Amino acid sequence: MKPGGIVKKLWLATTLLVILTMGLTTLSQLWLLEKTYYRQQSDRLLTEARAAAADLAEENNSQTVFQQLQGLANSLQATVFLTDREGTIVLTARSGWGHGMMHGMGLGMGMGMGHQWLSGNVSQSQTKVDMSQILAGAEIIYRGHHPMFNTEILTAAVPVKKAASVVGALVVNTPLQPIDNNLRALQGTSLYSLLGGLLLAALVSWLLSRYLSGPLLQMQEVAKSMAQGDYSRRVDVTRNDEIGWLAESLNSLACQLAEKISLLRRIDQTRRDFVAGVSHELRTPLTIIQGNAEALLDGVVKDPAKQRQYLNNILEETLRLRRLTSELLDMRKIELGEVILNKQAVDAVSLFNSVVNKMQDLAAARGIVLRFVPPSRPILITADSDRLGQILINLTENALRFSPPGGEVLVTLAEHRQALIAEVKDNGPGIPEEEQPFIWDKFYKVDKSRCRSAGGTGLGLAIVKQLVELHGGTVSLSSKPGRGTTFRFTIPKQ
Known part of the structure; x- marks a missing residue:
């Protein structure tokens, strides 16, 4: 195995996993953030518009109505339209953007409009409000391009009721660009956090890979030494986990193999010594038996006492051979389980x-x-x-x-x-x-x-x-x- 190869593989695998996980998480977060942010802005427009519509229904002074609309426009950074039942804009208030102010017209709500702000009639198609839905008591939320402002806007329209009947609509228009800018800033922060997290994860995964693979590389070196017949090397066990247990097992294996090899070598040497010893044990008595028997048969020994000594030598060596044979047979029977x-x-x-x-x-x-x-x-x-x-x-x-x-x-x-x-x-x-x-x-x-x-x-x-x-x-x-x-x-x- 190439030195460091497992470190790179572990690092790449961990880094890719982190990138995949954090990337999918960040994409999901950006999508949810956009939906949540626009929903919150829409809910805010509707809430403010409802409150303003309720106040308008109770107010008869045109100057006060305009001030209320202007306050709503300033607080929401929006352009506010007040329309009649036909959807014609009768009053406009703005905060730094949108169309010019328009002179007022009567709404049929009993308001005396003493101030003129409407510069001309504007159709309901330009307000992007379906008055049939408003007259039915529905609330409208719209997001898209508006021809009057020639830009992307977020529009909220609510009915204005007088004595339980709809007499007009309150339309709040706010540009999407500031909302988009805030959203992009939040998304940018998320992306920068993702980049920082990836860099940190890459560094941590590299250190973790080295920490995890260090004992494995050491075990590889020990195993290589064992394959070459060196059973003296050991792995440093510094952790109590699966890798530490594996290192302990490898150390135990090396120790046991060293003992077994030593035992096998000792047995082999002992058997060699035994073969040499048995050969000597067999050769010596056989030589003595042969020499004494030939001397007796050739008549070289005439003295009866010498003849008896030669016969005793033959008997003693025969008993030695018999004892050796008997012990060998006994040992074989015991090993084979025949005893x-x-x-x-x-x-x-x-x-x-x-x-x-x-x-x-x-x-x-x-x-x-x-x-x-x-x-x-x-x-x-x-x-x-x-x-x-x-x-x-x-x-x-x-x-x-x-x-x-x-x-x-x-x-x-x-x-x-x-x-x-x-x-x-x-x-x-x-x-x-x-x-x-x-x-x-x-x-x-x-x-x-x-x-x-x-x-x-x-x-x-x-x-x-x-x-x-x-x-x-x-x-x-x-x-x-x-x-x-x-x-x-x-x-x-x-």
Whole structure:
């Protein structure tokens, strides 16, 4: 991905969205503003005209009527016509624009018109007033070009009533240009606000895009490093939202992948070591068996004691091969789930005592004291006696293998609540702390330089862990270099 590409895309998308939204909103606002403004002006003209018409109906003095009309014209910046029933203008008042003043004529309202303002008769077509609607009591509002003023005007006409009968009309004309100027000023303000809002939105969207895309770009770099095999890089998590959660997930993924890769490499290396070790384990006993057998067959060895020693060598190496084969088969069966426990009631004390007794000869041959410390009473559990015995044999053999001559291996047995607790303790060289987590891995050996002399294959402890877990128990160890190792396993009694 091109650096910064997502920033530009997010910014453009956000800006276009803001422009579209604000543009449509502003257009709607301008349209509503125009309609509302003209409606307000129309309502104002009608309201003022109604009030003036009501006052005229009560007034008989022509001078006062004119003053009222002139006051209305000044307040509305308009030209005001007073017409008779036929629509002929009989009185005009203006405020700085419109036609010349006209002399008055009688309206049939009982007014004595002592002053003349009308310069001539003007037809109702020029007032843009339909007198038939006025005579019917209707009010008229008109917006458009007026031939008399030769400009766009807004006209409001209301009937003038005397004793509940219409005697004329009051027509108020105001030019649209001042109204349009005010409206354009308001619309201009809206447009300037739109422009300022767009500029501000563009700036905010740019900053927001950088803020949102920063972690994404960093995650891309981390993912690229992971693809190249570098799992050490991490994303800085500084926010508690979906992007922050994604960054945490990526960090967790990198950590887990690093652990898995490390584990796979360790397993691969362990298997390589195992293949080399097994090859050595097979080659050495086979060489010894072949050499001793050929010596016996060729008659090279004449001394009966030497012949017996050669036969013992052949037997010992054969047993080593058998143990290796047996452990490999056991491990494969456990991994494939082919081991089915034959659980039954077992006296764990008797079982442990029997196993320890069987291994006394091996301990004596190595010059090691093997002791069993039983509890004061029997411990009955439900377990597979053969597999439970195999667990103890593997742990005891492991302890004897790494204990020095003159050392001691101690086997203890106890119960706690509803579980059996067993320990096998030696006073060997111990296991370094950094290697303890891997001791249960298949084919793993702590001291690879002593694998031949120790006689182990690296499968015994892996088999122990699998069998203990098949019984629903747990196994652990505690060890310090130079102070021996204690293996402890717990198995539920039921």
